[in-house]
Amino acid sequence: MIEIDAITKCYDGQPAVDAVSMTVESGTITAIVGTSGSGKTTLLRMINRLVEPSSGEVRINGQSTREEKPHLLRRRIGYAIQGHGLFPHQTVARNIGTVPRLLGWSKDKVRERVDELLRLFSMEPEEFRDRYPAELSGGQQQRVGVARALASRPDLLLMDEPFGALDPIIRTRAQEDLRQIQQKLGSTIMLVTHDMEEAIRLGDRVAVMDGGKLVQYGTPAEIIAEPASDFVAHMVGDVERPLRLLSLLPLGDLVEEGEAEGEPLPAEASLREALSACLWNGKQAVPVERDGKVVGRVTLDAIRARAGHHG
């Protein structure tokens, strides 16, 4: 558990982060969103003390981060940034193995870990291990950057716009990968983004920042259904709110008995996908399947009712 307690950072008397308090549960993804200059990066960097807070403190599992030497603290916390920051003079394997080596892991253990991570990110170790960062595509560099941050199995991973530089398709794929990896490893992730879509898709919790202040902190559904201010509503995108809400809800919740024509959708798909299928095919309902067997249908009326019945 990470407790951020009234943390403030002032530059020349101007607060960049203003008395932010929040608690992050272990094993969850927290997405920090906000406009440019709202203090997201500063907040994130105060957690691993790349920036020293002007006041307030951060506790990780009850222990204040001030009690440890900054560079030792940072070895326990994964850190990945936009533009990956890979070491251009070192191979992929050496880059990923940096922190484990600093922690004194044996050579074999480091090599094993590197290969494991490369496979996790669907990069064949034989092919990529000995390449230099300049010999990778942007998406691959980014993945290696995240793999490096994960290498020593940190409980906490901080990511500052890790997918900022990727094109939309690779970006979506990287987000899905991160979700899967996070679930597999049970790590706690705090991720900065200025894209509300990404925050909603990835975050168990979303923290909205504006002018250095934390203006709302809640689940994606709460943020969409009950924005705490006009600013948050605007961030969510007023027009798209119903669709955003539907994209969070699985089909399974609204399944009813009955027949429907067309290609069945899996129960884990979102209501947004079901709505889209109905509209596209001009049908009133779509069939739903679980484990390859049709278990019922979801009707357009039910979706409409659910979208209207928010909060």
Added chain:
Amino acid sequence: MKWGAILRLVLVLLLLALVLRPGWFTPVFAPLAPAGGPVIYQRSSLLSLSLSHLGLVAAASGAATLIAVTLAVLVTRPAGTAFRPLSRTITNMGQTFPPVAVLALAVPALGFGAGPTLVALFLYGLLPIFENAMTALSTLPPATIEAARGIGLNRWQRLTRVELPLAFPVILAGIRLSVVIALGTATIGSTVAARTLGEVIIAGLLTNNTAFVLQGGLIVGLFAVLIYDALSQLESRVSRRLGR
């Protein structure tokens, strides 16, 4: 590339022959020597002069590299930025001071021999290395440095594992410049009795023997070209790996 390799090989062989078997070149240099005078320099062996010449250059350049890089590291740390203008002035002065003047001033203090030459070469070599190292260390990619800090490298680890390796090609370019200047400048060390290839050239000038002058100049020139080439190759190999 292939022609480059052949040319390089030819130059190496020519240099080896000039130093180890100078006698072979008697017919070539004979027209330039005064009538009846010696054609090939024989007062001391060209090999031992070459080695001593290279030794002086290596020692002076080594010391200059050590001091210049250390200085550049210090002034690029947050605590050292205040000293940047001062250290620039000092190394610039080293460069503007004519080497002959350095020799003249150093002889009373250090006596005749290798000492004054080493001092002159050292001072002369500082500036290019310092300037390059300082530029390289203060223009490293910020994301890389930030990541190095963020994943838990301490100051020393960042310097030795990230900053210096990344700055290396540019520092190497400074060293290359400095070494080539030193190879040429070392010849004047012979005026204060340092054992360098300058001895051959000066002997030629004193006795009006163009053959000697050419012989000495040719050897020094070939050393300079080949060392410059070798360091360039090393540099481009390193920077290719960095993807530049």
